[in-house]
Amino acid sequence: MFNKILLATTGSPASFGAARVAFDMAKRYDSEVTIFHVVGVPTKAFSHVVNDVRTGEEVEVDEEYLSWVEEELKTTFAKQFEGAANAKIVLTTGVPSREILREARKADSDLVVMAASSGENASFHKGYPGSTLQKVAKAARCPVLSVHRESASYWGGFSNILFGTDFSKQAESAFKFALSTARELDCDLTIFHALDISGKVLDQNEIEENLIIARKRIRETYVPLMGDFKNYDIEVWEGTPYVEIVKLAREKSVDLICLAHHTNELDPERARIGSTVEQVILRANCPVVSVSKPDKV
Amino acid sequence: MPQGKLCNRQPIKTDEQLKLTLSDKSGKQYYAEMKELDVDTNALWATIQKTMKSRIKTWLEICAHCGMCADSCFLYQVNDCVPEQVPSYKIQSTLGHIVKKKGQVDNEFMRHCMKVAWSQCTCCNRCGMYCPHGIDMGVMFSYLRGLLYSQGFVPWELKIGSGMHRVYRAQMDVTTEDWVETCEWMAEETEEEWPGLTIPVDKKDADIMYTCNAREPKHYPEDLAEAAVLFHVAGENWTVPSEGWEQTSLSMFAGDWECCKDNVNHVYDAIERLNPARVTGTECGHAHRATVIEGPYWAGREDGLPPKPYIHYVEWLAEALREGKLKIDPAKRIKEPVTLQDSCNYVRNQGLKDVTREILSYIVEPGYFVEMAPNKEHNYCCGGGGGFNGIGLYREQRNVALRKKMDQILDTGCKLVIAPCHNCWDAIRDLEEEYEIGIRWSFLKPLIIGMLDIPEGMRVEW
Numbered sequence: 001m002f003n004k005i006l007l008a009t010t011g012s013p014a015s016f017g018a019a020r021v022a023f024d025m026a027k028r029y030d031s032e033v034t035i036f037h038v039v040g041v042p043t044k045a046f047s048h049v050v051n052d053v054r055t056g057e058e059v060e061v062d063e064e065y066l067s068w069v070e071e072e073l074k075t076t077f078a079k080q081f082e083g084a085a086n087a088k089i090v091l092t093t094g095v096p097s098r099e100i101l102r103e104a105r106k107a108d109s110d111l112v113v114m115a116a117s118s119g120e121n122a123s124f125h126k127g128y129p130g131s132t133l134q135k136v137a138k139a140a141r142c143p144v145l146s147v148h149r150e151s152a153s154y155w156g157g158f159s160n161i162l163f164g165t166d167f168s169k170q171a172e173s174a175f176k177f178a179l180s181t182a183r184e185l186d187c188d189l190t191i192f193h194a195l196d197i198s199g200k201v202l203d204q205n206e207i208e209e210n211l212i213i214a215r216k217r218i219r220e221t222y223v224p225l226m227g228d229f230k231n232y233d234i235e236v237w238e239g240t241p242y243v244e245i246v247k248l249a250r251e252k253s254v255d256l257i258c259l260a261h262h263t264n265e266l267d268p269e270r271a272r273i274g275s276t277v278e279q280v281i282l283r284a285n286c287p288v289v290s291v292s293k294p295d296k297v
Numbered sequence: 298m299p300q301g302k303l304c305n306r307q308p309i310k311t312d313e314q315l316k317l318t319l320s321d322k323s324g325k326q327y328y329a330e331m332k333e334l335d336v337d338t339n340a341l342w343a344t345i346q347k348t349m350k351s352r353i354k355t356w357l358e359i360c361a362h363c364g365m366c367a368d369s370c371f372l373y374q375v376n377d378c379v380p381e382q383v384p385s386y387k388i389q390s391t392l393g394h395i396v397k398k399k400g401q402v403d404n405e406f407m408r409h410c411m412k413v414a415w416s417q418c419t420c421c422n423r424c425g426m427y428c429p430h431g432i433d434m435g436v437m438f439s440y441l442r443g444l445l446y447s448q449g450f451v452p453w454e455l456k457i458g459s460g461m462h463r464v465y466r467a468q469m470d471v472t473t474e475d476w477v478e479t480c481e482w483m484a485e486e487t488e489e490e491w492p493g494l495t496i497p498v499d500k501k502d503a504d505i506m507y508t509c510n511a512r513e514p515k516h517y518p519e520d521l522a523e524a525a526v527l528f529h530v531a532g533e534n535w536t537v538p539s540e541g542w543e544q545t546s547l548s549m550f551a552g553d554w555e556c557c558k559d560n561v562n563h564v565y566d567a568i569e570r571l572n573p574a575r576v577t578g579t580e581c582g583h584a585h586r587a588t589v590i591e592g593p594y595w596a597g598r599e600d601g602l603p604p605k606p607y608i609h610y611v612e613w614l615a616e617a618l619r620e621g622k623l624k625i626d627p628a629k630r631i632k633e634p635v636t637l638q639d640s641c642n643y644v645r646n647q648g649l650k651d652v653t654r655e656i657l658s659y660i661v662e663p664g665y666f667v668e669m670a671p672n673k674e675h676n677y678c679c680g681g682g683g684g685f686n687g688i689g690l691y692r693e694q695r696n697v698a699l700r701k702k703m704d705q706i707l708d709t710g711c712k713l714v715i716a717p718c719h720n721c722w723d724a725i726r727d728l729e730e731e732y733e734i735g736i737r738w739s740f741l742k743p744l745i746i747g748m749l750d751i752p753e754g755m756r757v758e759w
Contacts, residue, residue, distance in 0.1 A: 042516060043727070048319065049689065062322050094516050105482060139486050293489075 001184055002026075005033045006109040008100045008136070010053050011076050015115035017147035021287050022113040023080035023087070024156050031110075032086040035077065036103050038096040039069055050093050066091055097135035109142055110296055111289075116148035116281045134278070137261040142296035143177050144261070145289040146281050162190045162254040164245045166276075167217060170260035170292050175222055177289070177297035178258040182231065187256075189232040191218050192248055198240035211236050242279035254286055261290035301330025306337065306449040308553055309460025318460065323689055324453025334449050336407055342400030344447055349396070353440055356432040357393050360385050366434065369427035371677040371701040372417055384424040384434040387413050392441040411450045414441050416691035419698070421641040421678035442552030451551055452688045458547030459556045466563055467511040467543040477539050479514040483522040490757055494529045496521070499571060500536035505613070506573035506605075507537050508544035508564060508588070510581045510719050523742035524579065527614070530749060531622035541567025544578045545719075546587035550684030554595070561592035568604045576607040580740045582642030582718035583682070585609045590647055609643050611717055614741060615652045618659045629748035631661045636669055636711040638702075638725065639676035640718035650674060653717060656741065660748060667709040677701050679716070681724030699728040707734060714738040 007022040009015040019035075026033035039061055040050025052059050059065060070089050074081065081087055092099050104112050116133050137144045163178035165171040175191075182189040193214045197207060214236045226232065237244045249257055259277045281288045291297060300306060303318050304327045321327050366384040367373050373382035380386060391410040395402055402410075418438040425433030445451055446459075461468050467476075480496040488494045497503070505528070513520040528535045541564045548556035568576055578584050589607045593600070617623040637657060643649045650673035657666050669676060680699035685691065702724065706714055716722040716738050725738040 060322055062320065098516065098518065101486075102482075 001180060002029045002031045002110050004107060004109045004111075005031045006036055006100070006104050006107060006112045007033055008036045008038075008096070008103075008112060008114040008132075009073075010115070011037060011073050012054055017149070018113050018115045018145075019077055019080060021145065021147050023077070023084055025111075025113075026084055026086065028157055030086075033084060033088075034103070034107060034109075035073060035087065035089045036100060037069065037073060037089070037091050038099045039066070039091055039093050041095055042093055053096065061093055097132040100132070100136050101139055104136075104140055104142060111142055112136060112140055112144045114144065114146055116146050116278075133281070134275075137277070137290045138292060141293045143258075143289045143291045145287050147287045148281050149283075149285060158185050158187055158256045160188045160190075160252060160254045161256045161258060162192055162245070162249050162252065163258045164192045164194065164241070164276075164280075165218070165222075166193070166241075166260065167221065168260055173294040173297050174258050174260040174291035175225070176294070177291045179226060179229065180297065181256070181258075183229055187231065189229075190235055190248070190252060190254070191222055191232060192235045192237075192245065193218060194241035194244035195236065195238040196241050197238050207238050211238060242276045242283065245276070245280050246283045246285075249284055249286060256286060257284055257288045259288065259290050261292040299335050300449065301327070301334060303327040304330035304334055304449055304456075306447065308463060308556065309456065310463055312464050315457065315460045315464050318453070318457055321453070327453045327456070328690070331408065331450065332404065334404060334407075336402060336404055336448055338400045338402065341395070341402075341444065341448060344444060345396060345400060348443070349440070353392075353437055356430075356437060357389070357396060359430050360389060360432055361430070362389075363429065366424040366428050366432075369424045371421075371423070371680070372419075372698055375697055375700045382417060384418070385428075385432070387417055388434045388437045388441070392437055392444075395441075395444065407445065407448060407450045410441065411445050411452065412691075414438050414445060415452050415455070415684060415688060416694040419641075419678045419681070419683035419685050421682055422645055423641070423675070423677065426645070426674065439549075439552070442550075443554050444552070446552035446554075452684070452690055454687045454689060455547060455551035455684055458684075458687065459551040459553035462543075462546070462548050462553075462556050462560055466540070466560070468545050468547045469511040469515045471511045471514050471543075473539055476514050476542055479518050479521065480537060483518050483525060487522045487525060491526055491529055491755065492757060494525055496525050497536045499539050501571050503534050503536040503571065503573045504575065505533050505535040506568060506571055506576045507535055507578070508542055508567075508576065508584075509537075509579040510545045510584055511543050512719060513579065520579065520740070520742065523746055524610075526746055527617070527623065527742060530751060530755065531617045533617075533622075536571060536573065538567035538571055541565075541570075544584035544588050545581060546583065547684065547687075549583065549587045549591070550687075557587065557591075558595040558597075561588055561596050564588055564592075565596060565604050568607075573605060576603065576605055577610055577613040578607070580610050580717040580719065580722075580742065582640035582720055584719075586642040586646055590642075609647075609649055609652075611643075611649060611652050611656060611741070614745065615655045618656060623745065624750040625659050625745075625748050626750040630659075631713070631744070631748075632665060633713060634665055634667050634709065634711040635661055635713040635715060636667050636706060636709040637672075638669070638679060638714055638716040638718065638721045639673055640716075640721055641676070641678050641682060642718070644676065645674045648674070657715070660744065667711050669705045669709055677705065679718075679721035679724035681727065682720055686720060686723050686727070696727075696731050699724060699731060703728050703732055703734060706736060712736050715741060715744065717741045 002025055005022050005026055022033055040052045043049050043051055049060050073089055161178050161182050195210050218234050261277050277290050303321055309315050370384045376382045391413050420435040420439050422433055422435035458468055477498055480498055484496040546557055546560045593602050680702045685695045714725055714736055716725050729736055
């Protein structure tokens with residue numbers, strides 16, 4: 001299921017965690033990994049002058065510049081390239097989120113792996129509201145795996161998956177992905193719902209009733225879909241969803257969190273406040289995969 | 298030296314020549330060759346005799362050198378009001394001189410003309426409104442550009458730009474396959490949220506045919522998706538042509554007259570082939586000028602009109618809002634000071650000043666729209682028009698030119714600028730990058746989508 005991995009990277013330290021996971025997966029699951037780098041955002045005329053995504057400086061893209069960038073990437077990821085039989089570098093120019101989506105579609109990628117932020121320099125975001133990750137996660141046909149913090153509990157491979165659900169339509173796809181990954185890689189799967197009580201003062205009986213309802217809903221919604229798969233358990237906690245997801249993941253030493261992505265809000269400020277998946281990505285100790293479409297699950 | 302390998306009198310006609318010219322970083326070799334390029338003075342004079350009609354002849358003759366045009370020119374204003382930036386001086390000392398000398402000018406003079414024609418005039422046509430005789434230096438500079446192009450004296454990027462049009466029939470290397478594929482991709486990306494949305498390609502007898510700017514499929518295809526969403530919500534029966542979709546004309550900026558005609562005929566062929574009731578283009582100023590205002594004359598159409606009514610996107614949008622095909626949720630209207638950039642190409646040149654303001658009356662909470670001063674047909678060029686944005690050689694001059702727009706925006710106190718024109722949008726983006734005045738800028742499409750009152754069931758929240 002991870003035949004083709006697209007590692008979208010700026011080559012900056014912010015993306016090292018993502019690169020580590022992508023290469024580890026590629027080696028472990030014999031995947032083809034494409035290191036995809038958008039050199040810069042076109043500033044004028046026909047795309048030959050771009051703002052370099054790392055330095056923000058205006059550069060003219062020609063063969064020489066491209067081979068220099070390729071060398072840089074090879075040096076940056078030299079260690080990872082060792083033993084990765086099926087790795088290649090693809091460079092392009094354009095708006096990063098758009099080009100990642102274009103490449104994922106063209107290559108029919110099974111998984112996009114990327115960092116949550118471009119790191120130190122974000123000058124190319126001007127005029128293009130919303131972070132690259134948000135835009136990619138919203139529109140990609142395949143799951144998008146993101147690593148923000150150096151993944152303390154990621155030792156290589158996956159063995160313990162946490163699927164967080166809000167019972168949305170997208171959560172169905174996220175569940176399918178979590179289940180098939182758990183089956184294929186023989187992982188434990190925790191199905192989790194956090195009852196959102198953030199900022200509310202509720203009667204405890206009401207909370208507990210709702211916890212029971214949510215647990216029942218998980219049983220009715222997801223258990224029938226699991227067939228003979230038995231390595232699962234169900235958890236329902238109350239609290240602020242992203243906090244509870246991160247806490248549970250830490251407690252269970254989860255190595256992959258799987259969530260649905262569904263925010264229409266592309267304004268980075270507003271989306272960041274509103275989106276559980278964004279918050280989880282920023283805080284979790286392990287890779288987080290966000291799924292929004294049913295195509296590649 | 299007669300003609301260079303890259304810099305010569307021949308237009309770029311093959312992909313090979315295009316790539317070769319493009320691979321010359323910053324046009325270094327190109328401009329070096331230009332210094333050696335012979336001027337074919339006989340051909341130059343013959344062209345002038347054949348193409349310079351009574352209007353330009355009269356204008357050159359009757360200019361009283363009164364200097365009334367000086368203050369009308371933003372480039373004069375931002376360049377310390379030096380006499381060399383007075384429009385009448387600029388044109389008299391270039392085109393006027395060539396005509397006086399009956400084309401007997403040398404290489405150095407032609408290079409000087411190139412500099413004036415592409416870095417001291419954006420063909421915004423504002424001076425024409427202030428000249429007591431109605432002399433339009435912008436029109437004359439467009440003509441001069443044509444003469445310079447025919448002799449090979451054209452900035453590197455614009456030589457390539459018109460070459461792109463000749464080779465790809467688009468200002469960028471977007472092939473027919475790329476374009477159709479992009480339409481499919483955008484429909485695929487959008488249809489989940491907007492069930493039933495399609496981007497119909499080559500549908501005959503539609504009510505509206507849509508044309509765009511190659512930058513959109515190349516770099517910002519979501520603009521096409523946004524157009525599709527708005528047509529879908531408005532319930533329009535629309536289509537895009539597989540060929541003839543590119544509405545822009547860098548050849549117009551370059552002065553490549555032959556290519557201008559070819560571009561516009563390509564679009565008109567699509568209109569004839571698909572027979573739509575009407576055509577509308579994207580939020581682009583020069584594309585409209587090229588296809589709707591000047592194009593019919595290039596194509597030799599006697600009625601001076603495109604084959605079918607061809608409206609600017611803002612006209613379609615205003616109509617859709619006026620007729621209630623698109624409804625704005627009053628709660629979502631813009632509630633912050635916002636200003637509007639009037640595009641020279643369809644406001645000063647076609648008078649669409651009230652249309653954009655009508656749109657704003659629907660989408661901005663009363664009291665929040667702040668006009669720039671001056672505005673409407675008196676507004677200043679964004680600073681990057683006429684190809685100025687794209688020319689590396691004159692980047693420094695272009696950045697100075699942006700100062701006028703910067704001052705105008707700062708004076709409004711607005712942090713949001715609506716710019717329904719690609720060139721203006723680019724210039725304002727560059728302005729922010731260069732001077733960091735803390736503004737945001739937007740086309741109309743994304744703003745409108747964000748504030749639509751959408752009929753139930755039309756959009757799937759996800």
